[in-house]
Each structure stands twice: as structure tokens, then as C-alpha cells.
Amino acid sequence: MNTFLIILLVILCLFVVVSLVRGIVAFMKTTKIDLETGRGETSTDMQAMQNKMMFARIKYQALAVVVVAVMLMMAQ
Template sequence: MTQFLIIVLIVLCGLVVFSLIKGIVAFLKTTKIDLENNTGETATDMQLAQNKAMFARIKYQALAILVVAVILMLNQ
């Protein structure tokens, strides 16, 4: 059971990294669009993509913490 949870934890950590990179890319695109337009307005589609990726990152981090808690409970 512990080995399965460790595999799940590794997958969740990979999803956290993927979501983080996806959010950073969306942030950089938003910044690039702002600089090219020379306005203070932002591209709402890119902001929504950034928010969605960062929310996914938080969700995966919470699940990873939950898996770590379960692993710790099983090993006591």
C-alpha cells in the first residue's frame, strides 16, 4: 500500500510542476502582450489560463500533502 501511495505522490508532484510551468508560461505571455500593446490592460484569456493553472497547482499540492499524511499514518 505504501509503495502505491509513493507512486501517487510522485505523479502528483509531477502534476504540480507541470501546472506551475503552465501558469508561468501564461504569465509571461500576458506580460509580453502588455508590453507590446504598451497599455495597462491585460489579455483576459491569458489571465484566465494563468489562474486556472495556478488553481490546479494548489489542488495538486493539497492532494500531495494528503497522500503524505496517509503515508505517515500508515507507517506509525
């Protein structure tokens, strides 16, 4: 069971990193669009992607914390 939880924790950590990188890329694209247009108008698609990736990152982090809590409870 402990091995399964460790594997699950590693997978969740990878999901956190992937969603963080995707969110940063969406942010960079939005910034690039703002700089190129010069008007301060942002791409709503990129903003939606940023929000989606932020929510996904928070969700995966919360699940990882739950896995760690379960592992700590099992250790006692």
C-alpha cells in the same frame, strides 16, 4: 500499499510542476502582450489560464499533502 502511495505522490508532484510551468508561461505571455501594446491592457484569456493553473497547482499540492499524511499514519 506504500509503493502505490509513493507512485501517486510522484505523479501528483509532476502535476504540480506542470501546472506551475503552464501558469508561468501564461504569465509571461500576458506580460509580453502588455509590453507590446504599451497600454497595460492584458489578455483576459491568459489571465484565466493563470488562475486555472494556480488553482490546479494548489489542488495537486493539497492532494500530495494528504498522501504524505496517509503514509505517515500508516508508518505508525
